[in-house]
Amino acid sequence: MEEVIKVNDVTMEFNLSKEKVDSVKEYFIKMVKRELRYDRFQALKNVSFSVNKGDRIGILGLNGAGKSTLMKVIAGVFKPTKGTVEKRGVIAPMIELGAGFDKQYTGAENIYLYGAVLGHSRKFMEEKFDEIVEFAELHEFIDVPLKNYSSGMRARLGFAIATVVKPDILILDEVLSVGDAKFRKKSEKKLLEMMDSGVTVLFVSHNLEQVKRICNKAMILEKGKLVAFGDMDEVVEQYKEMVK
Amino acid sequence: MKEAITEFRQYSNLFIELVRKGIKLKYRRSYLGVIWSMIEPLLTMIVLTVVFGTLFGYENKEFPVYILAGRLIYSLFSQSTTNALKSIRQNEGMIKKVYVPKYLYPLSGVCFNYILFLISLVVLSVVSLILGVYPTVRVFLAIVPLLVLFLLSVGAGLILATLGVFFRDLEYLWNVVLMLVMYTCAIFYYPDVILDSKVSFILQYNPLFCIISNFRSCIFGEEMDMWMLIYSFAFAVVSVFIGGIIFKKNQEKFILYI
Structure with a gap:
């Protein structure tokens, strides 16, 4: 099988300064006082996996687990603090529609x-x-x-x-929850059509039914760590246990 | 380098769209539209001529042309750099959600202002002809200071865009700096008195004054000052280099601060 995405040991770190220093005056005062400290927050911790061509992967996890960050790292919006992302083909990132x-x-x-x-x-x-x-x-x-x-x-x-x-890789981050029921149906149909032509899909959703319908594999992220990756049914069962 | 060129090719469409957007939105919903970029300098020219012409007792009829030439160049510099300074923050919605080479934002900010500036040069030529300042062959040399002006705007724009991400109050600080630059550009007075005085350096080492002065020379059919030309060109090139380097070094961090 041909690998289209390979995520190698990716860590994504953010600066969470408690008080944001964004004025020149403050910056110099804090520099003189040596108070320029940042709290680091790791949104992704050593995540590694690879995706084969034609795979449709559901990405599960609670709010704040790092799902969207992972999608943005793959799309190239964030450069990972550590690790690399290799990808082949045209990516259509649908992270937030209308960016x-x-x-x-x-x-x-x-x-x-x-x-x-x-x-x-x-x-x-x-x-x-x-x-x-x-x-x-x-x-x-x-x-x-x-x-x-x-x-x-x-x-x-x-x-x-x-x-x-017609992209090679489609990244969907909770985009199917927009619009009215009629449009939702129409857009799901359109996506399924695109998937039939062998496109690789990364699909973030909280709707398990939708994930089951669309995906063949799934992964679970918990607090930035990849805790499960494999066939959809097993992973979904594990996720159901988690959220109980 | 090669990568950068292929990337620019790939995103040249977006670059053109961003420039187009800047021009289109600037005068959207105004009745006169792009004509404003000619009326506005004309109106300030009239006011400045009346006030400073009377104040300093200048009565020669080329004085309005002199003012207009300086004022057009200064306002291009101030608008394009202010635009570049805000460009990253203004496009934060896009930057946070899709990958786009980030230098496109300050660069397109400078470019669309430059295009509007070129349009407004029509006013300058009309006013010159009316007031009897006829072009000589030297007019074609005006391309040189205009090119230096473009480089200087890009360089300053890149530096400001980078710093503007990290320091929000730079916007206000830059406004103050721009005002100082305006007073030291000899826009509405003749520079001779200052150039002959002890404080001549405030004009001589102001690259924008050098550009304005050479541009005026071309219009009035005089010879350009070589020292000023070399100085302003060197200043512009160095600013482009510094801007390019600090922008490239920090661009990955932008997203963490906006």
Whole structure:
């Protein structure tokens, strides 16, 4: 089997300064007094695993277990403090839909902007424009500034843009809980379609039923540590024990 | 290096979109739109001419052209650096959620202001023609100080963008610095008296004054001052280097501070 993601011994550390020093004056006062201390917080501790092509992995864990941090490390948003991440292929990170949207821009302008954020050319986005508007069901609102959109409309637009390409690796961080029931169904269907074409999926969700439907493997994170990784059924059972 | 170039190619679309966004949003919802980038300097030129022309008793009719040239360059520098300073924090939503090379933000901030600046040069040429300052061949040399101006803005922008992430109050501090820079740029007075005095260094070692002075020389068909040109060019190149290095060194940390 071909490995598409390999996470080697990744540790992610954050500075949690109790009082944030963010002014020049404070900085110098504290430097003179030698009070520049930071509390370090490890969001991920020595996490290692590898993902084969076509695997659909559910990522389980309580709030604050490091799921989103792990996704962001894989997507390249965070550079790990220690360890490396190797990846092959085009990644579509759907960590928070509509990252990079501008509120003053209209829906149409945001399609090009967000497309560029994901690395697509204007020409490519022009070709896909109608498809995106169609899927997001935003025909009459496409020339309205985004600040007048409802959060559901924004999420729909973000989802439609992010899924217009055929990525090799899809990172989904609780994105299926947006929109109304009808759109949720539609987006799940679209994702399942994409998965049929052999895309690798990392799926973060608190909805066990959804994880069971979509994934074939799963992992559990607890306080930044990888505590289980394997076939979905076993891991889900273990997780059920954990949350009891 | 090679990696950096392929990465820039990959993200050139985003760079263009960010520049486009800057220009589009600057004058969104105003009736006159981009025309404001010409009216605004024209209005300040009139006010400054009336006030300082009367105050200092300058009566030559090129004085408005003199003011406008200096004022346009100064406002480009102040706007593009202020923009770059805020750029990382302003785009925090994007930075926290997707990977994008971070230098695109300060760089696009400088570039869109520079494009608006080039548009506003139309006003300068119109005013010059009306007041009888006709271009000579030297006008083409104006490209040189304008290029130095671009480099200086990029360099200062990168340095400020980096520091701005860690120190929020730099925004206010920079405003004060910009004001000092404005007074030491000889925008609305002739520099001769100061240049002949003991404190001539406050103008001579101000790279922005050097740029403005050379730019004016090109417009009025005079020879550029070589020392000023070399000094401002060296200053700009060094600032780009320093900016590039500290930005590159710290960019991974940005996300932990915004």
